Amino acid sequence: MNQVSMVTVNNKNNANVQPEGEARLRMENVNLYYGEFHAVKDISLDISSSSITAIIGPSGCGKSSLLRLFNRMNDLIPSARIEGLVEFDGVDIYQPGIDVVELRKRVGMVFQKPNPFPMSIYDNVCFGPRRHGIRNKRALDDIVEKSLIQAALWDEVKDKLDQSGLSISGGQQQRLCIARVLAVEPEVILMDEPCSALDPIATLKIEDLMRTLSASYTIVIVTHNMQQAARVSDMTAFLMVGDDRAGMLVEYGQTSEIFTNPKNKKTEDYITGRFG
Amino acid sequence: MFPFDRSNGAASGSLLSARPRWGEKIIEKVIFANGMLAIIVLLGVLFILLRQGIPALVETPIHKFLFGTAWYPVSDPPTFGILPFFVATMWVTVVSTVLAVPIGVGAAIFLAEIAPRKVADAVKPIVELLSGFPSVVMGFIGLVLLSPWIQNTLGLNTGLTGITAGIMLAMMSLPIIVSVSEDALRAVPEDFRQAAYGLGSTRWEVIWHVCVPSALSGISAAVMLGVGRAIGETMTVLMVAGGALALPELPVDPMMPMTAAIASGIGNAVQGGPQYHALFAIGLILFLLTLFVNLIAARVLERQKRKFTAG
Amino acid sequence: MEIKNIKSRYLTQRVAIVILAVSALLVIIPVIGIIIYMIANGYSSLNWEFLTASPAQAGKAGGILPAILGTVYLMLGTILFALPVGIMAGVYLSEYTRANWLTRLINMAIINLAGVPSIVFGLFGLAVFVLGLNLGMSLLAASLTLAAQALAMTITTSREAIIAVPKEYREGSLAIGVSKWQTIRHIVLPQASPGILTGAILAMSRAAGETAPIIVVGAAFLVGGLPVSPFDRFMALPYHLYTVSAHIPGMPGEIKWGVALVLIAMVLFFNMLAGIVRIKARKR
Ligand SMILES: Nc1ncnc2c1ncn2[C@@H]1O[C@H](COP(=O)(O)OP(=O)(O)OP(=O)(O)O)[C@@H](O)[C@H]1O
Ligand SMILES: [Mg+2]
Numbered sequence: 081m082n083q084v085s086m087v088t089v090n091n092k093n094n095a096n097v098q099p100e101g102e103a104r105l106r107m108e109n110v111n112l113y114y115g116e117f118h119a120v121k122d123i124s125l126d127i128s129s130s131s132i133t134a135i136i137g138p139s140g141c142g143k144s145s146l147l148r149l150f151n152r153m154n155d156l157i158p159s160a161r162i163e164g165l166v167e168f169d170g171v172d173i174y175q176p177g178i179d180v181v182e183l184r185k186r187v188g189m190v191f192q193k194p195n196p197f198p199m200s201i202y203d204n205v206c207f208g209p210r211r212h213g214i215r216n217k218r219a220l221d222d223i224v225e226k227s228l229i230q231a232a233l234w235d236e237v238k239d240k241l242d243q244s245g246l247s248i249s250g251g252q253q254q255r256l257c258i259a260r261v262l263a264v265e266p267e268v269i270l271m272d273e274p275c276s277a278l279d280p281i282a283t284l285k286i287e288d289l290m291r292t293l294s295a296s297y298t299i300v301i302v303t304h305n306m307q308q309a310a311r312v313s314d315m316t317a318f319l320m321v322g323d324d325r326a327g328m329l330v331e332y333g334q335t336s337e338i339f340t341n342p343k344n345k346k347t348e349d350y351i352t353g354r355f356g
Numbered sequence: 357m358f359p360f361d362r363s364n365g366a367a368s369g370s371l372l373s374a375r376p377r378w379g380e381k382i383i384e385k386v387i388f389a390n391g392m393l394a395i396i397v398l399l400g401v402l403f404i405l406l407r408q409g410i411p412a413l414v415e416t417p418i419h420k421f422l423f424g425t426a427w428y429p430v431s432d433p434p435t436f437g438i439l440p441f442f443v444a445t446m447w448v449t450v451v452s453t454v455l456a457v458p459i460g461v462g463a464a465i466f467l468a469e470i471a472p473r474k475v476a477d478a479v480k481p482i483v484e485l486l487s488g489f490p491s492v493v494m495g496f497i498g499l500v501l502l503s504p505w506i507q508n509t510l511g512l513n514t515g516l517t518g519i520t521a522g523i524m525l526a527m528m529s530l531p532i533i534v535s536v537s538e539d540a541l542r543a544v545p546e547d548f549r550q551a552a553y554g555l556g557s558t559r560w561e562v563i564w565h566v567c568v569p570s571a572l573s574g575i576s577a578a579v580m581l582g583v584g585r586a587i588g589e590t591m592t593v594l595m596v597a598g599g600a601l602a603l604p605e606l607p608v609d610p611m612m613p614m615t616a617a618i619a620s621g622i623g624n625a626v627q628g629g630p631q632y633h634a635l636f637a638i639g640l641i642l643f644l645l646t647l648f649v650n651l652i653a654a655r656v657l658e659r660q661k662r663k664f665t666a667g
Numbered sequence: 668m669e670i671k672n673i674k675s676r677y678l679t680q681r682v683a684i685v686i687l688a689v690s691a692l693l694v695i696i697p698v699i700g701i702i703i704y705m706i707a708n709g710y711s712s713l714n715w716e717f718l719t720a721s722p723a724q725a726g727k728a729g730g731i732l733p734a735i736l737g738t739v740y741l742m743l744g745t746i747l748f749a750l751p752v753g754i755m756a757g758v759y760l761s762e763y764t765r766a767n768w769l770t771r772l773i774n775m776a777i778i779n780l781a782g783v784p785s786i787v788f789g790l791f792g793l794a795v796f797v798l799g800l801n802l803g804m805s806l807l808a809a810s811l812t813l814a815a816q817a818l819a820m821t822i823t824t825s826r827e828a829i830i831a832v833p834k835e836y837r838e839g840s841l842a843i844g845v846s847k848w849q850t851i852r853h854i855v856l857p858q859a860s861p862g863i864l865t866g867a868i869l870a871m872s873r874a875a876g877e878t879a880p881i882i883v884v885g886a887a888f889l890v891g892g893l894p895v896s897p898f899d900r901f902m903a904l905p906y907h908l909y910t911v912s913a914h915i916p917g918m919p920g921e922i923k924w925g926v927a928l929v930l931i932a933m934v935l936f937f938n939m940l941a942g943i944v945r946i947k948a949r950k951r
Contacts, residue, residue: 153842158765171371178371185844186371195835197854208843211853257839264843380848384763390752391759394776394822397815401783404794462690470684471691479695481942486698488938489931490876491785492905496912496927497701530694560680581782588784590879591905595913615786615879622790622883627798639790643783650782654775 103167104129104268104298105150105187110164112145112154119145121326122164125317132290132299134313134335136306138350141319142327143302144192147270150300151187152180168268185212188266192273194253196245196260201237204245204256208264223263231259232289251282258289269293271301275308287312306351310339318347405643408636412436415630421637425603429621429631436634438641440603444518444611448593451522451607452529452586457579459526460533464575467534468541469563487531495595498524503596510608514598518607521597525589529582536581540574540660541567574660580653588646590615614638702931709928712921718929722889726911727918731926733893737806737886737901738875738933740894744810745817745874750867753821754856757863760822761829762851781819788816789883797884804885807897812880817870824866828859861948865941872937876930878905888914904930 103126112120120142127133135143145154152173154160166173173183185208196204205224214220224241228234233255237248245256254274261269271290275283283305290299290312303309309316316339317332331338331347342348413421416436424437467476502523503515510519544567552562568575598610599620612620618635625631720730764770792812802808832855840850856863886906894901908926911918 151842153838156838156841168371173371175372181377181844181846182371183844184842188844189838189842191835191838191842193835195833195839197836197839198858207840207853208845211845211849260839261843266843377846380846383848387755387759387763390755391764391773393752393756394773394780394818397818398776398780398783400795401787401791401815404791405787408790408794459690459693462687463694466684466687466691470687479691482695482698484942485702485935485938486694488872488876488934489701490878490905490934492876492878492909493927493931496908496923499912500923501704527697534694558676558680560683561676564683584782588782588786590784590786591909594879595909615784618786618790619879619882622793636790636794639787643787646782646784647779650779651775654778 103127104169105300106165106167106170107149108165108167110149110162110166112142112149112163113159113161114157115159118324118326120149121322121324121328123319123327123329125329125332127298127300127315129298130294130296131314132294132301132312133315133317134309135300135302135317135319136304136309136350137319137327137330138321139304140327141321143319144272145327146319147272147300147302148189150268150270151184151189153184153189155180185264186266187268187270188261188264189270190254190257190261190272190274192276194250194257194277196253196256198244198246200242201245201248201256202241205259205263207260212264227259227263228256230262230293231255232285232292233259249282251278251285254278254282254286255289258286262293266297268298268300271299273302273304276304283308306339310335318344318350320346320350402643405636405640408633409640410633410637412630412633412637415633421634422641427601427617429625429634434630434634436630436637438614438617438634438638440601441612441614441617441638442641444593444597444604445587445613445615447518447604447607447611448521448525448597448613449583449586451519452525453579453583455523455526456529456533456582456586460530460578460582461537461575463530464534464537464541464578465563465568468538469567470559483531483534486527487535489528491528491589491591492595494524494528495592498592498596512608514610516596516598516610518597518604518609518611521593521611521613522586522607524592524596525586528589528592529585532585533578533582536578536657537571537575540571540578543574543660544570570663571660573656573663577653577656577660580649580656584646584649584653587649588615588642590619594619614642618642705924705928705931708920709924712925713928717925721892726889726907726915727922731904731907731929733890734902734904734907734926735929735933736893737903738905738930740806740901741810741813741881741903742871742874744806744897745813746821746867746871748811748814749817749821749870750863753818753866753870754825754863756818756822757825757829758851758856760826762847762855777819777822781823783816784879785816785877786879786883788812789880791815792880792884803898804887804900805898806894806901809881809884809886809901809903810897812884813874813877816877816880817874820870820873821866824869825859825863828862828866829855831862832858861944865945865948868937868941868944872934872941875937876905876934878903878909881906882909904933 105127108124110120110123111118123146135146137143148154149162149166154162162174168183168187197207202224205227206220209220209223225234228237233252236252245253248256275286278286287308290301293299301313313335315333316335318330318338319327320330322328331342331344338347339351342351421436421438423439424435425439426435426437427440428435467479498520503520506512506517506520507515548566548570549562552566593613594616597613597616599612599616600610601612604611618638621631621635625635717730718735719732721733722731723729760770760773789812792808792815796802796808796811797804836854836858837850840854841847881903885900886903887900888902888907888910890900890902904926908930911926912923
């Protein structure tokens with residue numbers, strides 16, 4: 081397990097956490113606006129290597145918005161505007177001259193709704209590597225097999241790789257999407273409520289998978305499901321909207337701490353189900 | 357960690373030493389250029405019409421050009437007065453609109469409000485079929501079927517008249533009038549209707565006092581589009597309007613609308629000669645006329661769209 | 668609403684509905700009538716010779732093969748020029764631009780381009796392609812002219828088809844470090860292709876029936892032999908119909924109806940094809 085710093089809670093404003101180890105991803109006083117609307121307010125947090133960080137909070141508090149800041153998916157929204165510093169391996173990823181395509185290759189993303197491409201399972205997994213220039217059939221076969229094994233899907237689909245990615249079950253589709261991300265060898269995987277469209281058994285499968293993957297990947301997961309955060313994550317960030325409807329970081333720390341001994345009254349209320 | 361190769365080098369490249377992706381940059385430039393194409397072509401058309409049409413308006417003062425009633429392109433000196441053509445265009449457009457609007461809007465109301473869905477769905481392809489009829493075919497039908505009938509019924513010397521052309525044009529503008537009006541009616545929110553029914557209105561009263569007024573701007577856009585179509589239509593009027601050069605007094609006269617004047621004159625016009633330029637000047641007037649009508653229609657449609665969505 | 672005589676209110680309603688139903692009938696009956704009439708009259712002239720022979724006796728006998736071929740070439744030429752640029756413009760409008768004054772201007776231009784009378788495109792083609800580029804009265808000049816006219820349609824249908832591709836697909840691709848253009852090329856365009864194809868087929872069908880522009884840029888009534896080069900003068904079905912029905916006295920009726928039937932069959936065939944593609948695509 082990684083070294084994790086103690087939580088310092090700034091009651092006046094936001095929690096501000098500095099893990100002792102080097103941070104893979106770092107945010108410093110980040111604000112995000114959609115037009116006039118202030119969606120993410122003054123958030124600072126560090127995410128260390130080879131860990132699972134869960135982002136929890138009530139609906140609409142800005143979890144997805146926060147997550148999408150790490151691979152600049154918010155660039156796709158015309159009205160989005162960002163202030164503050166977001167770093168990946170010490171590089172400011174919003175500075176001019178950043179190769180966003182390269183960034184997203186290293187910081188991949190899995191979405192809430194499984195979104196396999198309307199093509200075969202094989203082509204789904206190969207899609208990234210092919211676009212990145214791998215043409216050799218043997219190499220592609222290897223990538224497909226390894227990614228599907230890593231995504232714990234190989235045994236279920238190895239006999240039907242040429243079937244459509246849309247023909248398999250929702251849970252399998254989501255693992256296919258994870259395999260699709262793994263195939264381009266990212267370093268960080270962002271997951272936005274990856275299990276919310278799945279049944280409990282499929283959910284457990286994905287959670288197991290995340291634990292396995294956390295040995296070699298840095299994973300950030302947004303979830304609505306408190307038990308899930310408690311089960312899989314090392315660190316937990318709790319977000320909530322303030323009076324101005326902007327999402328802010330209430331508390332950030334080791335998952336065990338947050339769930340057993342929250343520092344903030346609001347966190348406690350949320351975790352014990354008193355609101356949210 | 358990964359047994360398979362990272363050798364294509366990209367994976368470990370720095371975020372900052374971005375490879376320039378030249379291919380992608382060039383493609384984006386090409387795409388941008390093509391994005392501008394609609395503007396370029398539209399301006400190109402305008403430019404050509406101005407450039408080839410203005411000399412005619414220098415030769416013949418514009419008021420004489422617009423209001424002159426004589427078109428003698430080959431006399432010496434030639435005379436270019438397009439009032440007969442303009443009036444002809446107006447006549448056929450008026451006849452077409454007077455016929456097509458009540459029928460088209462009536463049909464749209466029937467399809468959107470009264471007919472069962474199945475009937476409406478069955479009628480739709482037939483209306484679409486009509487919109488696919490080439491105008492030369494409509495001209496042909498007008499020539500061989502309608503004009504003899506008009507001639508006999510009205511006891512005229514010829515069946516090739518403004519009325520004949522107007523009737524064919526009405527048929528050709530029906531599809532657009534029906535479909536745009538129908539869409540406008542279907543966009544009226546169900547609660548409007550429910551509220552009126554709640555007040556004890558009959559179905560017809562709901563339609564007439566609630567639905568039609570709410571959809572009015574969409575319906576008027578449909579009418580404008582129909583008018584635009586009638587003004588710009590060429591083959592039908594060329595074939596059945598009669599082609600007479602005299603100033604038409606009544607719709608039952610043979611006449612030559614502006615589009616037909618261009619189509620029938622351009623083959624004989626000496627390239628770069630006075631008639632050539634005069635025909636381009638007619639084209640310019642047509643262009644501006646239809647531009648005006650279409651702009652209004654687009655405006656009205658835009659407003660109609662916003663009415664039930666943004667509010 | 669006052670409770671006036673209920674009976675008279677319902678009477679009004681009945682009368683109104685009858686009137687509306689009659690207007691609907693007035694829309695569809697002529698269409699069906701024309702089709703039936705055309706088949707009844709043109710059917711007899713549809714024979715192998717008519718479709719595969721060249722005209723004889725100044726068009727009063729023989730077949731119409733050169734006109735059919737000319738129209739086919741025109742359709743292909745039109746789409747060859749109008750489709751690629753239409754797709755790229757559609758890509759620009761849906762993927763590369765945001766709602767701003769320029770986009771509004773472009774959309775305005777497209778709407779107005781669609782409304783420009785076809786004869787005006789003919790003048791444009793005459794001045795630019797026939798005379799300006801010195802292509803002469805040729806298949807090529809006519810194709811380019813019709814392509815300029817078809818542009819509004821290919822752009823609009825491409826744009827709509829591309830916009831309809833769910834954004835989840837784009838996100839899924841971008842999120843694994845695939846570039847924007849590659850995402851468009853490998854995800855968006857394949858997904859949009861049925862819609863784009865529908866528009867292309869409709870544009871071709873319209874080009875097949877277009878007459879006024881090709882009168883101006885030089886369709887010919889009779890040409891010796893079949894067109895072989897894009898610089899040849901050409902015959903075309905709609906122009907042929909125009910000439911045989913309006914300009915040649917003593918033209919046998921079955922020739923006129925035959926030409927009309929072949930033309931309308933071609934146009935409607937392509938319209939139907941577009942409909943089928945659209946339905947197939949929706950089912951997916
Ligand atoms: N594209 C956008 N444009 C404008 N506002 C947006 C946009 N996306 C999100 N928002 C707003 O920003 C706020 C945060 O949204 P976000 O999707 O990040 O919340 P979330 O915590 O992920 O919610 P959920 O749990 O429901 O997914 C919400 O109020 C939302 O309405
Ligand atoms: Mg969310």
